[in-house]
Amino acid sequence: MDISDNTRISVLIEALPHFHNVTGKRILIKVGGELFESQEATRTLVTDIASLRALGVQVVLVHGGGPQITRMMERFGKEPCFIEGQRVTDQESLKLTAMVMIGDINTSIVAALNSYGTPAVGLNGTDGSMIEVVPRDAALGFVGTVKHVNTRPIISALESNYVPVIAGLGVDESGQIYNINADTTAGKLATALEVKKWFLLTNVKGIYSEFGKEESFISVTDVVGLIKLRAQGSLSTGMIPKVEAILGAVKGGVDSVHLIDGRIPHAILLELCSDNGIGTMISKV
Amino acid sequence: MDISDNTRISVLIEALPHFHNVTGKRILIKVGGELFESQEATRTLVTDIASLRALGVQVVLVHGGGPQITRMMERFGKEPCFIEGQRVTDQESLKLTAMVMIGDINTSIVAALNSYGTPAVGLNGTDGSMIEVVPRDAALGFVGTVKHVNTRPIISALESNYVPVIAGLGVDESGQIYNINADTTAGKLATALEVKKWFLLTNVKGIYSEFGKEESFISVTDVVGLIKLRAQGSLSTGMIPKVEAILGAVKGGVDSVHLIDGRIPHAILLELCSDNGIGTMISKV
Amino acid sequence: MDISDNTRISVLIEALPHFHNVTGKRILIKVGGELFESQEATRTLVTDIASLRALGVQVVLVHGGGPQITRMMERFGKEPCFIEGQRVTDQESLKLTAMVMIGDINTSIVAALNSYGTPAVGLNGTDGSMIEVVPRDAALGFVGTVKHVNTRPIISALESNYVPVIAGLGVDESGQIYNINADTTAGKLATALEVKKWFLLTNVKGIYSEFGKEESFISVTDVVGLIKLRAQGSLSTGMIPKVEAILGAVKGGVDSVHLIDGRIPHAILLELCSDNGIGTMISKV
Amino acid sequence: MDISDNTRISVLIEALPHFHNVTGKRILIKVGGELFESQEATRTLVTDIASLRALGVQVVLVHGGGPQITRMMERFGKEPCFIEGQRVTDQESLKLTAMVMIGDINTSIVAALNSYGTPAVGLNGTDGSMIEVVPRDAALGFVGTVKHVNTRPIISALESNYVPVIAGLGVDESGQIYNINADTTAGKLATALEVKKWFLLTNVKGIYSEFGKEESFISVTDVVGLIKLRAQGSLSTGMIPKVEAILGAVKGGVDSVHLIDGRIPHAILLELCSDNGIGTMISKV
C-alpha cells in the first residue's frame, strides 16, 4: 500500500498516546474457543499480542473451548443435557472437558505463541490452586462458582516474561476439578490481576442501545450507562451474562472493558490505536 | 509402634547427614504413569515430596503416562503399531496422548499436590518451548528426540516455590508437539537443571549383576561399574534404555542416580535416609 | 543396629514434621557449667547442635559455670558467703568469675564447636553492652538484675552463620561487670531473641505433679497448668526460680520451653523428634 | 483525516517492529541551532522525543548554536575571522559563545521539554568534566579537539529519567572552556554512550551518489558504501566533516546513523516508522 507521510504521522500521532497508556501496564484478553479453529485468526491474534508486548504491555490470555468440547463429547457418544441453560457435567464429561481444554486447546495456543517468538506458558485453575471454586448446584454436577483467585502462578509467569495462557477450569479444596463459565472467570481474573484493560473478544460488533439498529451502536459508555441499558431491557439475552461480568470487573478496579468483534483481523490493535476504536468500551465513569 | 530412644537416635543420626546432603539442593523424581493409578501410592509419594521440601530440597517431578494412554487409544478403537519397539504415532494418537498426559494425568497430580498443601504447577514441553525436539524417524510419525532443554519455566516455578510437575512431551520449531521417551527426557532435564540426585522410580528393586539372583543385587555402583555390567550383558533388555539415560545424566553432572522400586511406600525417603538405601545408587566415581 | 524399613519410616514420619517446625527458626539452649566437664556429654551436645543447624535451625547457646567457679574460688582460698541463697560477690570473686566463665568455659565451648565443624563465636554481656544490668542489692556486691537485652551482637553472629555461645555476665552503664542468674538471663535472651523454643537442660527428668512419684511425670503442660502446680506447692524448691524464668519466657512470646535432662545423650534431638519427647514441654496455651 | 482500518493496521504493522527495535535502547539526536528558531519545529521535535520516550527509548539531545552565536557576536561588534574554515575564537568570543549556547539555547530547550511534560536537564562539557579537550591549534585560540568523554553525568540524568540536553562545549584540565565542532562531538558522544542509533538532523534530505540528481538519492548504505562515495568525490564539501563523524560513530559501535532533513515535521518518527524512512541511513555492514 502506498501511504503518504502525512497519513503515517496522523496514524502514529493518534495511536502513540493510546499505546503509551498501556505501556508497562497489564491487560487481559478473553477469547472464545472458536477463534483458534481458524489459523489466520490465530496468527493475527498472536501478532497483536507480540506488538503489545513490544510496547511493554503485560498480556494475559484467557480462552474458552465450547465448540471443541462439544465435538469431543459427540465422538464419545455423550448427549448434552441442560438445566436452565447450564450444561449438566458428569464425571466423564468433566474429564473430557479437562483433556480438551488443557491437553489440546491450551497446549496448542502455547505452542503457537512460542513458535511465533512470543514466550508463553500454559496455566489452568489447578496450577497453584489458582482458581478456587465451590459447586454451583448439586444438580449440575461438576459446575463451579469462583470463590477465590490466587494470582501467584500468573504473576510468576509474567515476571519471567511469559504470556500466561489460561484455561478456565477451577478446583476445590479436595483437588476436584470443575467446569466454570469462561467470561465470568475472565472478569474475576481481570479484577484479581488489577489489569488496566480487559479485551473481551466475541462474534458481535459490540453493544447497541436498540437491538438490530446499526445507528444505535455505542462506542463508549460507562457503568451508569450500561446499567441503564440493562434496566431498559435493550440488551440481547446472550449479552446479559457478559454484561454482568463486565460490570463486576469495572467495579472491581479494571479501568475499561473493550467488547470487540474477534473475527476482525487485528481487532485488538484497531480498538486500541484510535480515539473511537472498533467496538464498545465500558469505562469506570 | 513402640520405638526405643536408642532406635530413634540411631535412625536420626544415620538419616540427618543424608538429608543435610540435599538441603538447599535440587532433585528430580521420575515416576511412571502407573503409580498414579493407586491413590495410596500417590499419597505416600506426595508426603515424601512434602517432607523433602520441609528439609529445604527443591523437587522437580517428571511423570509418564503409558497405561492411561493405551486405555484411551483402545477406547478410540486405535490399534497400537510398533517398529523395532518404538510406537508409531500418527496425528490422532498424538492428540490423544497430549490430552491424556497434560489434560488428565498432569492436571490430576498438580491438583493432588496442591490439595495436600504442597504448591505445584503443571508444565509440559510446549511451555516456553521447554523441550525442543526433532523428529526421530519419519516412519515413526510424531516421535521426537530431545535437541535442547530450556529450563527457564522450571526454574521460574521453583523460584516461586512451586513443585514443577512435568509431562514429558516435546515441541519442534514450528510448534508441533511430539511424543518422547520419558526416561530419556527425565535424564536430559536432570542434566540441564543441574540436579544433585535423580530418583528413577520403576517396578523393580534395582540392578543385579546376575539377572534373577537376589544375592547379586547392587546397592551402590558408579559409572565404570555400570558400563562393565552393560558390556557383560548382565542387564535385562528393559533396563538397557534406562541405563543409557542414567549414564548420560551422571556424565552430564548429576551427582547420583537412584533406581528404586516405586511400589514400596515412601521409597524415596527410605532410599535417602540410610547409608545403603533400598535400591541401586549410581554415582560419578 | 539392624533397623527395619518400617521402623525407619515410622521414626522419620514422626520426626520430620517436628523438625520442619523449627526449620528456619531460632532456638535457645541453656546448659549448666557441669555438662562441659564430661567430654562425651560435650560431644553429643555438639553433634545435636550440628544436626539442628543442618536442618536450617538457628541455634543460640547459653552456658553457666557454677562448679568451675567454685573450684577456682577454693584455689584462691576464698570462702563462699551467701545471703538468702544468693552468693555475695566481692570485687575479687567477680574477677575470678569473669575469668573462669569467659576466659575458660566459654572459650573452650567455642573451640570445641569449631573443631567439630560447627562455626561458633563467644559472647558475653559486655559485648556491645549486650546484657545491661542494675545492682540487685548492695549487700550482695556485684550481683545484677537484667534491665535490657541488646540483641545486635547475637543477631550479627547468627547472620554470619555462627552459633553464638553466651557467657551470662552483665554490665552496667559505667562498664562494670556483674554476676547474674544464668537461667533468668537465658529466659530474658529467649524473649528478646524471639526464639521459637527454649531448651533448658538440667539434671532432672522434668516436672512432676507430685514430687518423687514417677507416674505423676508431666510431658506437656501450659502456662495455666504450671501456675496451678506452683500454687499447689507441688514444685521442688530448686525448681521455683526455673519456673519463674520459664513463665516469663512463654509470656514474653517463646512458643514452648523444654525442661529436659541434659545427662541423657542427644537429649535435645530426642525431645524434638517425637510427639511426647523425653522431658516436660511448657507451651503458651 | 479519515483513515481506513486497513491503512491504520498497515502503518502500525510496518512501524511497530521498527519502534520495538529501539524500545529500551539509547539513541542520540543532534540538531543544529537554527531549528530552535522556529517554535513549530521545536514543538514537533519535542513531541517526537515524547513519543520515543513513551516507547521506552532513552533519548539524548545534542544541539549546536551557530546562527545565535553569530548574531550575538554582531551585537557586540565582533567580526568573524576564519583560518582554513575554522573560526578563530578569542577569550571574549568564547565567553559570548558559552553564554549563548548554555545560558540561552540550552536553557530554552530544557524549559521547552519540561513544559511539554518531558523531564529534561541541561548539560555541557564542563559538567563533571564531561567533554575533555585539548587545544586544536594555537592560532585558532579556544578551539578544542575532544580527547575523552566522561559519560557519567549523562548516564546519571538518563537513570533519573531525564532527557539530557547537551551544549557541545569542551573543557581542558585547568577548567578552561573551549569551542568544539558540534557534529564531531555528537559522534564522539554517540560512541561513548553506546547508542543504537544517531539521528543527525541537517537541512538537506540526505546523501546523493550524484550531487544534485534526485534519482541518485541513497536511502540505505553502509560504511563500505560511504567510503566509496567519499573516494569518488561524490559528496558535497559541506557533507565531508559530517561523513567523517558518521564513519567514526559507526566504526565506534553505533548500529546506524540517520542523516535526515530536520525541517520536515516529525522527521525522526518518519525516518523510524517505515522500512525506507525519509533520509539516508548508514549502517555497519
Next chain:
Amino acid sequence: MDISDNTRISVLIEALPHFHNVTGKRILIKVGGELFESQEATRTLVTDIASLRALGVQVVLVHGGGPQITRMMERFGKEPCFIEGQRVTDQESLKLTAMVMIGDINTSIVAALNSYGTPAVGLNGTDGSMIEVVPRDAALGFVGTVKHVNTRPIISALESNYVPVIAGLGVDESGQIYNINADTTAGKLATALEVKKWFLLTNVKGIYSEFGKEESFISVTDVVGLIKLRAQGSLSTGMIPKVEAILGAVKGGVDSVHLIDGRIPHAILLELCSDNGIGTMISKV
C-alpha cells in the same frame, strides 16, 4: 607555622565532634556572585568544599550573580530601573541575566570545582522544572516567587557524587524563565532538601543586637531571639530579607543557619570547627 602537639590536639578535639555532626549529612552553601570575582576567594571556597566532602558531607552550592549581571547590562546600555527595591526585569534583561548566571558564572564555578578535583555539575531552575515560580507583580516583569521546589535533579546529582552548583533562576508552567531573589531561593532549597546546616555567606560578620556596636555581636541565637531582634528594630534594612529567609528555613526544618563573612578565607571551616565559630548561628531552639 610551628604548632605544638598540645595545640594540634586542642584544635582537633574541639573540631572533630563538630565535623562528626555533619558527616553523612547534607549542607547548603549560598554565596553571592561577587565572591567568584576573586580567584583566591574561589580557591579557598573550593578547598573548603573539598574538605567537607572528604569528611563525608553532601554539599549543595547556590550562587548569585548581581555584580556580573549589572556589568553586562551596562555593556548593553540598559539602565537599571527599580520599584520599591525590586529590579524591573524586561525580556532582554532577563535573557542577559540567564546568559550571565548560567552560561558564565555557573559554568565557571563548575569548571573550577572539577579542575580542583571536586566533581560538580551545574543546575538551574529549568532543569527538571526544579524551581517552579509564579510572577511576583506584573509591574516588575519577569520577577518570580517560588511556588514549589522539585529536588530530584539535585538529589540525582548528589547520588552520583557531584556537587550540584545551582544558579537561582525559576521557571513557570509555560517554560518561561524568571529572575528570583537568591537568598529566598537558597532558603527554600535548604528546606526542600532537608539540609542540616545552611551557610549564608555575605560581606558582614553576622548579626548585632545593636547596630554598629562590636560588643553586641551575637554568636549564637535561635528563632525566638531572632524574632525579638526584628521586633526591636535592631536589624539593618539590608538584613531584613535575609532574616525572613533564615526564619523560613529554620521553621522549615533546617537545624541551623550560619550567617558568616564570606570574605574571610576558609570562613565555612572556621565557622564549623569551633564551639563559637566566627559568625552568627541561628538554631531551632
Next chain:
Amino acid sequence: MDISDNTRISVLIEALPHFHNVTGKRILIKVGGELFESQEATRTLVTDIASLRALGVQVVLVHGGGPQITRMMERFGKEPCFIEGQRVTDQESLKLTAMVMIGDINTSIVAALNSYGTPAVGLNGTDGSMIEVVPRDAALGFVGTVKHVNTRPIISALESNYVPVIAGLGVDESGQIYNINADTTAGKLATALEVKKWFLLTNVKGIYSEFGKEESFISVTDVVGLIKLRAQGSLSTGMIPKVEAILGAVKGGVDSVHLIDGRIPHAILLELCSDNGIGTMISKV
C-alpha cells in the same frame, strides 16, 4: 586555650587530607597490655578511636597482656621458664593466660569502649577458628605459630559497626588453645584484613638510625630503609621481632606501619594529623 583562627585553619588544613586518607578505610591498632593499667591512657586511646570512627575509619584493636599474665602466674606460684627468649607454656600457664587475656583484659577493654559510647565486641583466636596455629616447638609447650587467619568474625563485627577487640591467642585443628606473639599476630591480622595503616604502640618514640642519639630519629622510612638498618645492626634487640612483623605486614600489602609511643596522650591522632607525625612511619616504597 586561646587559639587564633590562622592556627586553627593551619592545623585543620594540614590534618584533613591525612584524615581523608583513612576515611572509609580500615586500620589496625596494636597496644601492649600495660597501657590498660592506666585509666587516663585507656581514656585517651578510647577517645582517639571514637574520633577516628567519627571520620568513617574502621578500627580494629589488638591487645597484649604481658604484665597482667606475669602477675597472675606469680599469684599461682608459677615460676617463669624461658628457652632462647621464649616463655615455656605448660597446660596450667596456658589456662591462666587465656583467663587473664580473654576473661579479664579483653572484657575490660570491651566494657570501657562501650561505656564511652563506642560499640565494641571482644574476639579471640578461637572465635570462628579465627587464628589457626601449629605448635612452634615441642619444648616450648603451648606456644604456636600462626598458620592461617580467618577474617570472617572480624569483618562481621566491623559490618555490624563494632570495634573488634582482639586477644591474640591461637587455636589448632583439635580446638587446643595456644599462646602466640602479639606483635607477630597483629602483623598477620593487618595483612589478612588488608588494612591501610597499622599503628604499633610501644613505649619508645620510634626507630633511630643510631641507638641512643636523639638527632638520628627517623620520622619516615620505607622497606628498603628498614632492611638496611637491620643489616647495619643499628636496631635494639627488643626492636628486632617488631621489625620482622612490620616488614611482613608492609610486604603483605599494608600501606604503612606507624611505630609510636603509646604513653603520649592521643598518640594516634598526633601521628595521623600532621605531615611528620610523632613516631616512625614505615611505608611501602
